[in-house]
Amino acid sequence: EVHLVQSGAEVKKPGESLKISCKGSGYSFSHYWIGWVRQVSGKGLEWMGIIYPDDSDTRDSPSFLGQVTMSVDKSINTVYLQWSSLKASDTAMYYCARLASGISGAIDTDFDYWGQGTLVTVS
Amino acid sequence: QSALTQPASVSGSPGQSITISCSGTISDVGGYNLVSWFQQHPGKAPKLMIYEVSKRPSGVSNRFSGSKSGSTASLTISGLQAEDEADYYCCSYAHINTLVFGGGSKLTVL
Numbered sequence: 001e002v003h004l005v006q007s008g009a010e011v012k013k014p015g016e017s018l019k020i021s022c023k024g025s026g027y028s029f030s031h032y033w034i035g036w037v038r039q040v041s042g043k044g045l046e047w048m049g050i051i052y053p054d055d056s057d058t059r060d061s062p063s064f065l066g067q068v069t070m071s072v073d074k075s076i077n078t079v080y081l082q083w084s085s086l087k088a089s090d091t092a093m094y095y096c097a098r099l100a101s102g103i104s105g106a107i108d109t110d111f112d113y114w115g116q117g118t119l120v121t122v123s
Numbered sequence: 124q125s126a127l128t129q130p131a132s133v134s135g136s137p138g139q140s141i142t143i144s145c146s147g148t149i150s151d152v153g154g155y156n157l158v159s160w161f162q163q164h165p166g167k168a169p170k171l172m173i174y175e176v177s178k179r180p181s182g183v184s185n186r187f188s189g190s191k192s193g194s195t196a197s198l199t200i201s202g203l204q205a206e207d208e209a210d211y212y213c214c215s216y217a218h219i220n221t222l223v224f225g226g227g228s229k230l231t232v233l
Contacts, residue, residue, distance in 0.1 A: 035222070037169075037224075044126065044210075044212060044224060044225070044226050044227040045161070045163075045169065045212050045214075045224045045227065046126075046224060047214070047221070047222040047223060047224055050222070059220045059221065060221075061124065061221060061222075062124050062221065063124060095168055095169070097168075097169075100171075100174070100180075107216065107220060107222065108157055108159075108174075108175075108216065109157050109158065109159040109174065109214040109215060109216055109222055110159050110171060110174035110175065110180075111159070111161070111169070111171060111214075112171050112180060114168035114169055114170075115168065116168060117168055
């Protein structure tokens with residue numbers, strides 16, 4: 001069974017760095033895109049970017065380019081989302097999600113499995 | 124990159140049908156048949172309900188259907204049930220290898 005398990009809630013101060021994780025299991029981890037989605041409390045979903053674990057190919061949302069970094073460690077089936085200097089406006093729930101159509105080089109919108117979310121509070 | 128336009132709220136009575144629209148441009152919804160719909164209950168992760176405009180994942184009720192005309196995609200829910208009350212988001216592929224979500228629609232079952 002496919003599972004995406006995210007790291008736990010974080011409370012940080014402005015200016016601090018942070019790396020949250022998303023561990024996949026139950027499928028061929030390297031061959032499915034993993035995307036990141038932000039949701040500010042009471043607001044909608046925002047696509048941040050996506051990474052293909054096999055070759056670390058990434059696609060970034062223009063809205064988040066330069067604000068966050070995506071990375072992967074294939075040896076432990078884990079993708080990461082990282083901030084070097086957090087702002088209060090980064091306070092949100094962050095979800096990772098797997099694209100069903102595992103095709104290298106081509107992204108789609110069919111996020112079929114989602115992590116439970118990681119709540120990041122910057123204050 | 125602007126969010127796709129959805130109505131903030133829609134409502135219907137049990138047993139009725141409702142349709143949620145998702146308006147974009149030729150650069151996203153209108154240019155590609157890569158539109159998905161997600162259902163999100165409070166405090167839960169989103170769930171894929173429709174992909175590639177009109178396809179249903181295994182396990183999703185056939186009361187949910189999707190379509191597209193020009194640059195507007197639509198999600199129709201027939202035979203409304205109380206459990207359908209949730210937020211619904213569309214998502215489209217957009218040019219230059221990006222994705223964009225709609226602003227979300229809150230469905231209330233009266």
